Amino acid sequence: xxxxxxxxxxxxxxxALLPRLRRFARNLVRNPHDADDMVQTALERxxxxxxxxxxxxxxxxxxxxxxxxxxxxxxxxRGRQARVFAPEEAGAAVGDPxxxxxxxxxxxxxxxxxxxxxxxxxxxxxxxxxxxYKEAAEVLDVPIGTLTSRLARGREALKxxxxxxxxxxx
Amino acid sequence: xxxxxxxxxxxxxxELDAALRAEIESALEGDAELERRVAAHxxxxxxxxxxxxxxxxxxxxxxxxxxxxxxxxxxxxxxxDLRARxxxxxxxxxxxxxxxxxxxxxxxxxxxxDLGPRAQVTSKGGVLVADASLEKSLSSAASxxxxxxxxxxxMTYRSKSGALCRSFTASALAGVACRDGGEWRIRVLAQIxxxxxxxxxxxxxxxxxxxxxxxxxxxxxxxxxxxAAAERDALSRVK
Numbered sequence: 423x424x425x426x427x428x429x430x431x432x433x434x435x436x437x438a439l440l441p442r443l444r445r446f447a448r449n450l451v452r453n454p455h456d457a458d459d460m461v462q463t464a465l466e467r468x469x470x471x472x473x474x475x476x477x478x479x480x481x482x483x484x485x486x487x488x489x490x491x492x493x494x495x496x497x498x499x500r501g502r503q504a505r506v507f508a509p510e511e512a513g514a515a516v517g518d519p520x521x522x523x524x525x526x527x528x529x530x531x532x533x534x535x536x537x538x539x540x541x542x543x544x545x546x547x548x549x550x551x552x553x554x555y556k557e558a559a560e561v562l563d564v565p566i567g568t569l570t571s572r573l574a575r576g577r578e579a580l581k582x583x584x585x586x587x588x589x590x591x592x
Numbered sequence: 593x594x595x596x597x598x599x600x601x602x603x604x605x606x607e608l609d610a611a612l613r614a615e616i617e618s619a620l621e622g623d624a625e626l627e628r629r630v631a632a633h634x635x636x637x638x639x640x641x642x643x644x645x646x647x648x649x650x651x652x653x654x655x656x657x658x659x660x661x662x663x664x665x666x667x668x669x670x671x672x673d674l675r676a677r678x679x680x681x682x683x684x685x686x687x688x689x690x691x692x693x694x695x696x697x698x699x700x701x702x703x704x705x706d707l708g709p710r711a712q713v714t715s716k717g718g719v720l721v722a723d724a725s726l727e728k729s730l731s732s733a734a735s736x737x738x739x740x741x742x743x744x745x746x747m748t749y750r751s752k753s754g755a756l757c758r759s760f761t762a763s764a765l766a767g768v769a770c771r772d773g774g775e776w777r778i779r780v781l782a783q784i785x786x787x788x789x790x791x792x793x794x795x796x797x798x799x800x801x802x803x804x805x806x807x808x809x810x811x812x813x814x815x816x817x818x819x820a821a822a823e824r825d826a827l828s829r830v831k
Binding site: 433436437440441442444445448449458461462465466469530531534545548549550552554555570571573574577578580581584 | 597598601602605607632633636637639640641643644647648649650652653655656657659660661
C-alpha cells in the first residue's frame with residue numbers, strides 16, 4: 423500500500439469525480455461506451471500531467487478541459503463522421519406530452535441531444551455541472567462573452583423544445 | 593425591455609457584479625414581467641440540473657477505477673448502497689468509499705464512513721482499518737477459525753509487495769486485510785450476498801467469497817497461501 427504517493431490525493435479526488443466526468447463526457451458524445459473511452463483517455467492524461475495541476479485549482483474544471491480536448495482529438499481523428507450521439511434514440515422522446523416526471527426527465531436529455539455541440543457543452547458545464555461562467559469559458563477555451571452567448575442560445579432552444587408555445591388548450 | 597435576456601440569465605445564475613445585481617433586485621419589486629423572466633431562467637436551470645442528477649448514482653465501470661488504481665469494488669455492495677441511497681441521501685456512495693479506501697491509503701481523509709454498530713471495519717484518518725474485534729482475529733486466529741463465532745479468517749498469503757494479507761468474513765462482510773504501518777488495513781471489502789447462510793469459516797480462497805474479494809486475492813497473491821506452519825510463524829512476528 424502506497425501511503426506517500428504524491429498522486430494519491432489527486433487519485434482520491436478523481437475517484438470521487440468519476441460520476442461527473444462520465445456525465446460530462448456523455449453530454450459530448452451520446453454513446454456511453456465512447457464517453458467512457460474518452461474519460462479513460464482523459465484520466466490517463468491527467469495522471470501523466472499531474473504535476474501541472476495545483477491543488478488550489480479546481481480539479482473538476484481541469485478534468486473537464488482534458489475531456490473536452492480528448493473529445494476534439496476524437497472528432498478530428500474520425501473526421502466529420504463524429505456525430506456519434508444517436509439522434510434517433512435521443513430524439514424519440516421529443517414532443518412526448520410531459521405528463522409524468524419520467525417523461526419530463528427523458529425529454530430534457532432528448533432536447534439536450536438536439537442542441538448544437540457548442541451550446542450543449544456550455545449548457546452542460548453551467549447548468550448540469552454547476553461551473554461558474556469563468557470556469558466554463560476556460561474549459562471551452564473561449565472568451566466569457568462567447569460562453570454566455572452560447573449558453574443563452576442553448577437555453578432559449580431548450581426552452582422552446584421543453585415548453586413549446588401553446589397554440590390552443592393542451 | 594430594459595434588461596437583456598442574457599443579463600437576466602446571468603442574474604439567475606448568480607453571475608452579475610454586486611451593483612447590477614442590486615439594481616435588478618430592486619427592479620424586480622413590483623415588476624411581474626421581469627420576475628417571470630427571471631423565474632423562467634431559474635426553473636430551466638433547476639430542471640436541467642435535476643434531469644442529470646441520477647447519473648451521479650451510477651457506479652463507474654471497473655476499467656475506469658483500474659486506471660486510478662482503485663482496485664476491485666463489489667458490485668453487490670454498490671447496488672445495496674444505491675438502494676439505501678434512494679431511501680436516505682447518504683453523503684457518498686459506498687462504491688466510492690470502498691474504491692477510495694483501497695486506492696488511496698492514508699490521504700483520503702475526506703471520506704466519512706460509517707458502517708454501523710456491527711461494522712468490524714472502521715475509518716481511521718480516512719483509511720479503512722480493522723476494528724478491535726477484527727484486529728484480534730487477524731493478528732491471532734489461525735485460518736479456518738475465528739475468535740468466538742465471528743470474525744473468521746479464511747486464508748493467509750503474501751501480497752506481491754510482500755505484505756502479510758488475510759481474507760476474512762465478519763458478519764455480512766468479506767474482505768482482505770493486509771498488515772501495513774502497524775495496523776490491518778482493508779484492501780478490499782464486499783458485502784456477502786447471503787450473509788445468513790454463508791457464515792461458515794473459509795479454509796481456502798473458497799468459492800463462497802464474493803467475486804470481488806476472490807478477484808483481488810488472485811490479482812495480488814504472491815505464490816500460494818501460507819501453510820499452517822508458515823502462517824504461525826508470520827503471525828508471531830505481527831506487532
